[in-house]
Amino acid sequence: MPHPFPRPTKYKLLVKKSATGLGLYAGEAIPKGEFLIEYWGRIISKKEADKLRNRYIFQLTPNRLIDGSIRKNTARYLNHSCRGNCEAVGPAGHVYIQTKKKIKAGEELTFNYGKEYFDEYIKPVGCLCAKCAKK
Numbered sequence: 700m701p702h703p704f705p706r707p708t709k710y711k712l713l714v715k716k717s718a719t720g721l722g723l724y725a726g727e728a729i730p731k732g733e734f735l736i737e738y739w740g741r742i743i744s745k746k747e748a749d750k751l752r753n754r755y756i757f758q759l760t761p762n763r764l765i766d767g768s769i770r771k772n773t774a775r776y777l778n779h780s781c782r783g784n785c786e787a788v789g790p791a792g793h794v795y796i797q798t799k800k801k802i803k804a805g806e807e808l809t810f811n812y813g814k815e816y817f818d819e820y821i822k823p824v825g826c827l828c829a830k831c832a833k834k
């Protein structure tokens with residue numbers, strides 16, 4: 700069952716080529732602490748998620764997850780960074796991506812996907828985020 704609508708985005712965001720494929724970029728300067736975009740999709744159970752095993756599953760609670768693989772979910776283009784400039788926040792049942800610092804126009808938007816995701820999908824291939832690439 701999908702959410703009825705994602706919360707609308709107020710800022711101009713662009714999908715562009717990044718170090719790891721496609722990424723989401725700020726089309727304009729964005730202040731700190733602003734709502735950016737909702738990570739949105741079909742709500743699925745843990746059992747369904749284990750069957751799907753796609754990279755766009757976002758866990759809300761142990762048995763409530765979002766399958767964010769649909770193209771309409773622009774937030775799926777947000778890449779992982781161990782030191783992201785955005786973060787995922789509530790409210791319950793939703794994933795709102797919010798800026799963690801002041802963003803410059805043209806900057807790539809990233810957030811930390813969390814340890815579980817990192818260990819399963821990123822660690823085996825090596826993290827390409829700005830922080831890890833510097834090492």
Ligand SMILES: [Zn+2]
Nearest residue numbers: 781826828831
């Ligand atoms: Zn990293």
